[in-house]
Amino acid sequence: MEQQNININVAKREKDNKDLRVKVEARDLDLWYSDNHALRNINMDIYEKKITSFIGASGCGKSTFLRCLNRMNDLISDVTIKGKISVDGHNIYAPGVDEVAVRKKIGMVFQQPNPFPKSIYENVAYAPLMHDIVKKGSDCDELVENSLKGAGLWEEVKDKLKEPGTALSGGQQQRLCIARTIAVKPDIILMDEPTSALDPISTQTIESLMLSLKEQFTIIVVTHNMQQATRVADYTAFFHLGEIIEYNETEQIFINPQVSKTEQYITGQFG
């Protein structure tokens, strides 16, 4: 109960703040992997054009919840999901909603950089072409250029767009994956530990990229790295054993946690 009150408090306070708009609403969300109750009664509002981070120990359900937000869990058999997730007030789990259309609006960047084994250009252009966002030709070239610029990769690759995306360094590959995602023009970008496979310098580049991307996109990031949450996130949710223990402005979570479990986690007493 304690946690519910806190979350509602956050919601109340933020509603007073006129700049904030709720982008994603999760209500009474429960998820089971066959018999394993992996998410319990998740209620959460995620705000538009902010970075929200999910922290918590391994197996706490933070990635599972992230994957609920663009229905990636539908790909796993034996998953049961109850409850509701709405984006701009539209339930993504409503009958008749195609998960492919959901994922076009809600893009995803993964832990391991996973460019397609094709050229840099094709990596960015493929999905927009498939979605009919652009036709082949100068429009497409422009979109590729803008997306790569948006991901801060253009200067490094503009002379080698024909080379395979897999030949880039790890950090560059991850930025290519981000460019590929923003080329589809989603509203929301989900990032599942986007820097955990990268070196510190690439991590820094990605983090500053995230900060610049939040002007256009709502970003939700799962991270193992609490310092990263403090560096980039406006809001932070702490997950434990499938529940949201605490959700607040990042500063509040780290300076003034309301729940003792949160304090234990951020001070490194477990996890």
Added chain:
Amino acid sequence: MEKNDDYFYIPQLKKRNRNGKIFKWVCASALISALFFLFIFLFDMVRQGYPAFTQAYIETEVTFNEDLKSNPYSAFDSDSFSIISRAWMRGLPRMMDEDPSLKGTEQKIWALANAEVDQYIKGHPHKLRDREQKIVDRMLEEGSIESKFNVIFFLTGDSKIPENAGFYSAIIGSLLTLLVTMTIAVPIGIMTAIYLEEFAPDNKFTQFIEININNLAAIPSILFGLLGLAIFIIFFGVPRSSPLVGGMTLALMSLPIIIVSSKAALKSVPATIRQAGFGLGLTRWQIVRDHVLPLSLPGMLTGSIIALAQAIGETAPLIIVGMIAFVPDAATNILEPATVMPAQIYTWSGMPERMYIEKTAAGILVLLTILLSMNGVAIYLRKKFHTKW
């Protein structure tokens, strides 16, 4: 000063190292003996088979007259008659029909020697009588017997006259059969694999199907022959001995192998590629078509070619569907009776005449060459379509 004490000493280390070395050598000797047997086999095949690629010809005088048409044997004296191939003599009237200018002339031509002469000059056991041997010896001195490249082996079909027996109809039969097998098994196999691996839900039913496909790959091939006989010939009435029925039977046999290897090729494409596609809102079909298939294509091609290579070397199921029949003329379409290379080799291996021994070995060499080149193509395609990453 360097100290030389027991600081780095472990009691059983010597023994452990020795055990490791022994194991390494046991493994290496397994490889060496395998190579040894392979070498012996190849060496023996080449030694026995290469004489079949040459054949003895005799320079002889033929009078082309009307008698020759009704009785070609009459054109020869008793000396030549006993050493020239009957099959060749029977071909004379046709030679005259094809070239009418020969009529009424006397020509010196190279005639095919019979099998015994051929075996005699190759130094093999033969059944020439003393008188014939003397004739042959004399002709050898005169230079009117020569060993020439054996075109007959590659241009004619089977024959009961050993010097006239060739591999051609078997090669054509094998190619037609393989064509049928390929057309049926490769598309069905690859599409089944794509469905099972990419689209099918993972439930009890699909698991049951997959287990059974794996089991089918291990079924003795002769059972597929019985299946082909029962279903294709008896139930559907497909002509017996035809490349169509043989090809369909071999397709049944190759299908599980193609499915299993194509599934493995699809499985080897990392899941992260599919996730990337899903994360971008691509449909499953788009992901499979443009990202998964290009990566798994080399593996699928290799698996299919290996399965087809196995099919081309298969004898047992084809014997059951009648492809072991004596077929002197090459089939011109997939409904005519035909024989295949391994069946032809099997038939020759049971023939009493000495000359068929070398034909058997030569047939094996041709079959091996075709199998090796198919494997070479598989390697080439794998290299060519391999995507770097």
